[in-house]
Amino acid sequence: MSSLEISEVSFRGSALKPSDRPGEFFPHVAIAGRSNVGKSSLLNWLFKQSLAKVAKAPGKTRTLNFFLINRSFYLVDLPGYGYAKVGKELREEWGRELGRYIHEEERLAGVVSLVDIRHGLTARDRDLQNLLLASSCDRQVVLTKADKVGRGHRANMRQTVQRELALHVPPLAVSVRTGEGRRDLLAGIDDMVNRWRTQHRSD
Ligand code: GDP
Numbered sequence: 167m168s169s170l171e172i173s174e175v176s177f178r179g180s181a182l183k184p185s186d187r188p189g190e191f192f193p194h195v196a197i198a199g200r201s202n203v204g205k206s207s208l209l210n211w212l213f214k215q216s217l218a219k220v221a222k223a224p225g226k227t228r229t230l231n232f233f234l235i236n237r238s239f240y241l242v243d244l245p246g247y248g249y250a251k252v253g254k255e256l257r258e259e260w261g262r263e264l265g266r267y268i269h270e271e272e273r274l275a276g277v278v279s280l281v282d283i284r285h286g287l288t289a290r291d292r293d294l295q296n297l298l299l300a301s302s303c304d305r306q307v308v309l310t311k312a313d314k315v316g317r318g319h320r321a322n323m324r325q326t327v328q329r330e331l332a333l334h335v336p337p338l339a340v341s342v343r344t345g346e347g348r349r350d351l352l353a354g355i356d357d358m359v360n361r362w363r364t365q366h367r368s369d
Pocket of ligand 1: 199200201202203204205206207208219246310311312313314340341342343
């Protein structure tokens with residue numbers, strides 16, 4: 167198993183337009199999920215510090231937030247989608263912007279897609295998966311808040327999501343409360359970064 171540990175993290179700003187994104191040719195691993203899925207909590211848990219905001223106004227921020235990890239790659243916090251109070255027009259606009267990021271950003275190595283283990287896939291989660299399937303980047307599905315359900319529900323949900331998305335392996339279940347899944351998630355992120363590096367090696 168990979169031994170990626172996050173030893174250094176620094177917030178490098180928010181951006182949407184390509185020209186505003188950090189300039190280095192470092193791989194990006196983006197973290198996506200609907201509002202309230204537990205994305206900020208998960209990022210802080212990975213970072214072991216509170217850099218990502220929890221309890222922000224839902225759906226308010228629409229920029230990509232860039233966190234430089236170990237001075238070698240970026241974890242990119244994508245805005246939470248699917249929040250009902252955001253109007254249709256804004257949702258569609260954001261969908262187009264997200265689509266452009268996914269299809270056009272050469273540095274995007276992969277997307278970790280968060281799904282609440284209690285609720286399973288939403289229509290917006292499926293939209294995102296379809297975007298990812300049409301692009302060349304890696305995808306990993308992660309079920310959040312695993313501590314909130316019993317063993318039976320967990321096993322069912324892992325099977326259901328695997329089947330519905332035709333994944334090669336069942337999705338990882340994680341919990342920031344119990345610490346479950348952190349090493350496996352870091353290993354998955356490390357794999358995405360390493361695959362991207364292999365593909366983009368210039369020697
Ligand atoms: P975001 O909107 O996706 O950034 O979600 P937040 O990180 O703000 O989390 C939404 C809510 O879920 C908060 O009340 C968190 O405390 C809670 N939460 C997040 N992760 C977990 C988890 O692993 N277990 C439990 N029990 N609650 C969680």
